[in-house]
Amino acid sequence: MKNVFCAVAGAASLLISAPSIAQTTLTVATVNNSDMIRMQGLTSEFTAKNPDISVKWVTLEENVLRQRVTTDIATKGGQFDVLTIGTYEVPIWAKKSWLVPLDKLGADYDVGDLLPKIKDAVSVDGKLYAAPFYGESSMVMYRTDLFDKAGLKMPESPTWDFVVDAAKKLNDKAGGVYGICLRGKAGWGENMAFLTAMSNSFGARWFDEKWEPQFNSPEWKKTLTTYVDLMKQAGPPGASSNGFNENLALFSAGKCAMWIDATVAASMVTNPKDSKVADKVGFALAPNTGLGKNANWLWAWSLAIPAGSKKVDAAEKFIAWATSKDYTKLVADKQGWAAAPPGTRTSLYKNPDYLKAAPFAKMTLASIDAADPSHPTVKPVPYVGVQYAAIPEFQGIGTQVGQQFSAALSGSTTVDAALSAAQSATEREMKRAGYLK
Amino acid sequence: MARMVTTRNKVISTAAAWLVGFLIFFPILWMVLASFKTELEAFAIPPSFLFFHWTTENYVTVQERSDYLHHALNSIVIAGGSTLIAMLIAIPAAWSMAFSPTKRTKDILLWMLSTKMMPPVGVLVPIYLIYRNFGLLDTRSGLIFILCLGNLPIVIWMLFTYFKEIPKDILEAARMDGATIGRELIYVLTPMAVPGLASTLLLNLILAWNEAFWTLNLSTLEAAPLTVFIASYSSPEGLFWAKLSAASTLAIAPILVLGWFSQRQLVRGLTFGAVK
Numbered sequence: 131m132k133n134v135f136c137a138v139a140g141a142a143s144l145l146i147s148a149p150s151i152a153q154t155t156l157t158v159a160t161v162n163n164s165d166m167i168r169m170q171g172l173t174s175e176f177t178a179k180n181p182d183i184s185v186k187w188v189t190l191e192e193n194v195l196r197q198r199v200t201t202d203i204a205t206k207g208g209q210f211d212v213l214t215i216g217t218y219e220v221p222i223w224a225k226k227s228w229l230v231p232l233d234k235l236g237a238d239y240d241v242g243d244l245l246p247k248i249k250d251a252v253s254v255d256g257k258l259y260a261a262p263f264y265g266e267s268s269m270v271m272y273r274t275d276l277f278d279k280a281g282l283k284m285p286e287s288p289t290w291d292f293v294v295d296a297a298k299k300l301n302d303k304a305g306g307v308y309g310i311c312l313r314g315k316a317g318w319g320e321n322m323a324f325l326t327a328m329s330n331s332f333g334a335r336w337f338d339e340k341w342e343p344q345f346n347s348p349e350w351k352k353t354l355t356t357y358v359d360l361m362k363q364a365g366p367p368g369a370s371s372n373g374f375n376e377n378l379a380l381f382s383a384g385k386c387a388m389w390i391d392a393t394v395a396a397s398m399v400t401n402p403k404d405s406k407v408a409d410k411v412g413f414a415l416a417p418n419t420g421l422g423k424n425a426n427w428l429w430a431w432s433l434a435i436p437a438g439s440k441k442v443d444a445a446e447k448f449i450a451w452a453t454s455k456d457y458t459k460l461v462a463d464k465q466g467w468a469a470a471p472p473g474t475r476t477s478l479y480k481n482p483d484y485l486k487a488a489p490f491a492k493m494t495l496a497s498i499d500a501a502d503p504s505h506p507t508v509k510p511v512p513y514v515g516v517q518y519a520a521i522p523e524f525q526g527i528g529t530q531v532g533q534q535f536s537a538a539l540s541g542s543t544t545v546d547a548a549l550s551a552a553q554s555a556t557e558r559e560m561k562r563a564g565y566l567k
Numbered sequence: 568m569a570r571m572v573t574t575r576n577k578v579i580s581t582a583a584a585w586l587v588g589f590l591i592f593f594p595i596l597w598m599v600l601a602s603f604k605t606e607l608e609a610f611a612i613p614p615s616f617l618f619f620h621w622t623t624e625n626y627v628t629v630q631e632r633s634d635y636l637h638h639a640l641n642s643i644v645i646a647g648g649s650t651l652i653a654m655l656i657a658i659p660a661a662w663s664m665a666f667s668p669t670k671r672t673k674d675i676l677l678w679m680l681s682t683k684m685m686p687p688v689g690v691l692v693p694i695y696l697i698y699r700n701f702g703l704l705d706t707r708s709g710l711i712f713i714l715c716l717g718n719l720p721i722v723i724w725m726l727f728t729y730f731k732e733i734p735k736d737i738l739e740a741a742r743m744d745g746a747t748i749g750r751e752l753i754y755v756l757t758p759m760a761v762p763g764l765a766s767t768l769l770l771n772l773i774l775a776w777n778e779a780f781w782t783l784n785l786s787t788l789e790a791a792p793l794t795v796f797i798a799s800y801s802s803p804e805g806l807f808w809a810k811l812s813a814a815s816t817l818a819i820a821p822i823l824v825l826g827w828f829s830q831r832q833l834v835r836g837l838t839f840g841a842v843k
Contacts, residue, residue, distance in 0.1 A: 157787060162802040167632070186788050191801035194783060201691060201784060207699045209787045319803070374804055379610035394804060404607055404806065 154444040159188045159199055160214040161431065163394075165264045165471045168461060169452055175460060176451050183444045192319075203228045203436045211445045213434050215260060217251040217503070220432065221520045224254040230435040230442055232258045235450040243455065243475050245495075248430050251503050260432035261453040264394070265473025267497035268327060268426045270414040271381065271399055272388045273407060276300050276307065287415040287424065290331065290356060293388065297364035300387035309364025311386035312357070315373040316536035318528025323427055323517040324390070325535055326528075329353040330507040331418045331425035336519050336556075339512050341565040343556035345531070345549045354545045358538055370540035382406060390416055390425070393497055396490035397468060413493035415500060421508050427517035428501035430474065473498055523563045530555045595819070602626070602812035609808040625813035633796055635817055642792035643821070644707050645782070646775035649714035653771055654764075656715075657722040662752065664723075665730035666738060676727065679720040687717070687780050698785060705787040713785065714775045722771050729763025730756070765832035769825070776822045793818040 160166045166189070173185045188210070190198060195214070202209045203223065215223070223229050235241070235258075241249070244262060252260040270293070272284055282296050297309030313324040326336065334349035344350060361369050366380060374391055378398060381389045382405040389395070402408040416426035433449045435442055451457060455477055458470045467487035470478060472494055478484050479495045488494075506516040513519035518528060531552040538548035560566045600616070601609045608619045629635070664672045694713070695704070703709030733756065741755045757764070779794040786795060797818050800811040826833070 162799055162807065163804050170632070188787055188791075188795075189799035190783075190795070191798050192803045194798050194801075198784060201695055205692060205695050205699060207695060207704055209704055375610070375802075375806060378806065379607070379612070382607060383611065385612075392804065398805065 153184060154182060154441050155184045155186060156211045156441060156444055156448055157186050157188060157209065158212040158214075158433075158448070159190070159195060159210045161192050161195055162189050163431065166214065166431070168465065168469065169263070169457075169471075172457075172460060172464065176448060179451075180444075180447060183447065185448065206436075206438050208436075208438060208440070210436060211439050211441045212448060213436055214263070214431055215434050216432070217428065217430050218515065218518050218520055218524070220252045220260045220434065221254050221514055222522055223434075224257075224259040228437050229259045230437055230439065230445075232261055232435070232446065232449065234446055235261065239450050239454060243477050245474060245476055245498060247428060247498055247501060247503070248474055251428060251430055252432050260434035261449045262430040262432045262474040263453055264471035265428070265430035265498060266392045266394045267428055267473070267494065267501050268324070268391055268416050269393050269396075269493055269497045270388055270390050270416060271396060272412050272414065273300075273384075273386075273410050274412040275407075275410045276387045277412070284412060284414050288417050290417045290419050290425075293390075293417045294356065294360050297360060297388060301364040306385055308366040308380070308386055310360060310388045310390070311366055311372065311377040311380050312361060312369065312390060313373055313377065314361065314365075314369040314536055314539045315371055315376075316529065316532040317373070318518065318525050318532060320373045320532060321536055321539075322528045322532040325353065325357065325532075326517045327416065327427040328357060328425040330423045330516065331416070331421065332356070333419070333421045333423070333508040335507045335509055335511050337512060337560075339510055341512055341560055343553055343560060345553035345556065350549055351545065354535060354538060354549060357535075358545055361539055362541075370536045392429070393490065393494040394472065396494065397472070397488065400489065413490050415493065415497060423506075423508055424497075424500045426497045426501050428498060428503055429517070521563075521565075523559055523565075527556050527559045530559075595823075598812045599816050601808055602816045604809050606806035606809045609812065610806055625809045626817075628810055629800070629813050629817065633799065633814075635796065638791060638793045638796040638818075639821060641707060641786075641790055642776055642794075642818075645710045645714060645790070645792050646772050648707070648711040649718065649775045650768060650771045652711065652715045653719050653722045654768060657719060657726050657767075658752075658764075661723050661726035661730050662756065665727050665733075666735060676724065679723060683717075683720050691784060695784070704785060705790050707790045709785055710782055710790055710792070713781045714778055717778070717781065718771050718774055721774070722767055725767045725770070726760075726763065729760055729767070732763075733759050762832060765829065769829055769833050773822060773826070 160170070170187050170189070173187075177184060196219075199210065199213050199215070200219075201207070203213070220229070224231075241258065245265065248262045248265040249258070252258060252262055270284070270288065277284055277296070277300075280296075280299055282299065284296070285292065288296075293310070299309070300307065301309030313321045315321055329335075329350060332349050332353040334347060334353050335344050338344055366372065366385065372380075374395070377386070377389055377391060378395055380386050381395075381399055384407045389399075396411075396413060399405045399411050400408050405411075416424045418424045433452060435445045435449070439445060453474065455475060458475065458478055461470050462483070467481070467484045470484060470488075472478070472488070472491070479491060485491050501516050503514050503516050505511075511519075513521060515524075518524050534543065534548040534552045534555070537543040538545050543551070557566065602625055603621045603623065604615075604619050605622060605624070608615065664676065698704045698709055701709075703712070737759070738751055738755060741751050746755065777794070779798075782792050782794045783798055786792065797811070797814050800807055800814040
């Protein structure tokens with residue numbers, strides 16, 4: 131017994147006397163997108179400058195990550211020090227005081243350089259609650275060779291009428307080329323991201339000022355009818371199960387004349403390694419109907435610190451590094467300018483090297499500028515968000531409505547039936563959540 | 568004539584068995600093939616079956632990005648640990664219910680099974696809070712505990728049905744010869760129940776190995792098993808099938824090998840009692 135005591139005391143005194151650098155380990159939760167994986171690979175550059183901080187990564191699929199991180203932050207589980215969240219979560223979580231305001235990112239961080247629309251999307255009451263890592267909108271990607279062959283010229287800001295006509299003209303099912311590829315897979319972040327943005331350009335809205343659902347409005351009917359007719363006449367078969375990745379594969383293989391989706395796809399379809407049509411892609415703003423709104427969304431994957439984190443200082447240092455101008459330059463030095471995370475900083479779009487390496491840069495910036503989360507559509511709305519309404523209930527409602535619209539696309543229900551089912555489902559959920567009486 | 572029919576029947580049934588076997592195995596084969604394709608080829612329509620540019624690039628990427636061994640070791644410890652503990656609890660429980668049933672035995676069995684009827688997400692938040700307070704989040708022991716509890720009803724049910732097949736008279740004979748309960752369990756019951764025990768063990772191991780809900784939600788880094796490893800390769804923005812297939816192939820490899828070697832026990836266990 132005495133020996134054991136001596137051994138323990140000896141070990142303890144060794145531990146106390148040993149010179150130690152207090153090591154802070156940050157656990158960063160992130161999604162499996164190429165820009166994040168690149169950041170993961172460059173972490174050693176950060177830890178070399180900050181030897182007292184080590185960084186560990188938890189990479190998960192977007193929906194798994196969302197559930198995992200939401201559970202942890204709601205229960206104050208403290209498993210993560212830095213979270214990757216989207217513009218949907220930021221206003222909701224900030225209002226619940228789940229996030230630490232990012233007001234100590236350092237003097238040289240240059241908050242003023244952040245793109246104003248993106249900065250607004252991750253701020254609440256003027257305070258930054260998450261630092262944007264990369265931002266995106268949506269735009270039209272089209273095949274310049276097919277347009278030339280058909281004698282068509284894509285305007286910089288096309289109307290839906292033009293897009294519908296062009297899609298019908300370019301549709302060549304025998305040749306294996308479909309006029310247009312659009313999202314059809316049900317989900318609030320899948321088909322509903324596209325359809326909500328599309329509905330904005332038709333003047334539709336999710337809710338009126340009193341939170342009354344608006345799926346019975348003529349604007350929604352026009353949106354969904356245009357979409358379903360267009361896809362039936364000029365879309366690929368089985369479109370109701372196509373999401374971003376399926377359309378990316380179709381477009382990269384040369385099977386779509388047009389594709390309207392996230393601007394981040396531009397770097398993928400113009401990369402000769404992954405795309406057969408890399409040198410034949412043109413870009414245009416998402417279509418409009420002349421009402422002053424284009425059908426493009428706004429999203430930014432951003433880094434935030436959960437309230438209650440015991441490592442706020444180290445986490446702030448990491449976030450400041452990962453979303454800084456220097457980080458963009460680091461990526462450019464290591465992997466070329468085309469790999470720089472897009473859509474967050476004004477300076478990037480003034481950099482001639484980037485503009486040269488990324489032919490889609492101008493249109494990405496114009497698309498981001500054309501989206502306005504506070505005034506997403508023509509009529510006034512009580513919510514924030516372009517392709518979503520930033521309320522906690524939206525994920526569930528959006529997915530339910532998305533299922534109805536996906537069924538209308540596949541033909542298992544009619545447009546009218548889908549809209550009326552969407553209306554009653556949304557009314558029910560909004561009543562349950564207390565927005566309606 | 569009779570011989571010819573027999574031969575023909577044999578050929579037909581063998582071919583049918585191979586066909587069914589191939590159909591069942593096909594998704595796994597497809598996954599392995601996809602893991603050797605480039606991302607674009609993995610997504611290509613129409614897909615190519617064998618004539619594509621074979622590459623091991625995905626395995627290299629997966630190795631570079633993740634610590635496979637760390638995740639595999641966690642999977643072995645968690646699946647193995649939860650299975651052993653579940654067996655230790657389930658054997659005596661099933662034994663007592665099979666050989667000394669009471670009026671309430673059936674109700675207890677049904678009650679145990681009913682716990683599997685609730686979707687786990689229904690208790691995610693309470694369990695998460697309990698784990699947080701006890702410091703069990705992201706620990707192997709926490710995951711062993713929850714997987715053991717989750718699989719216990721199935722293990723007890725399986726063992727109960729196997730034990731029921733064993734004639735009571737043999738155990739009574741052993742008792743008549745003066746065997747104690749311990750000796751009766753070890754020397755009489757166990758040898759007769761080996762196929763049943765082995766298949767329960769293996770099935771429980773596979774269930775625990777593949778369990779994705781709790782392992783994804785209650786682990787972060789230190790205790791993260793192979794399910795977390797796989798989940799990190801799926802992406803809504805970007806092509807990922809080839810890399811995901813490579814990660815999945817690596818994740819199922821150990822359990823597939825184990826299943827291969829123990830298939831004889833497994834088949835015997837699953838058909839146990841059918842030929843009495």
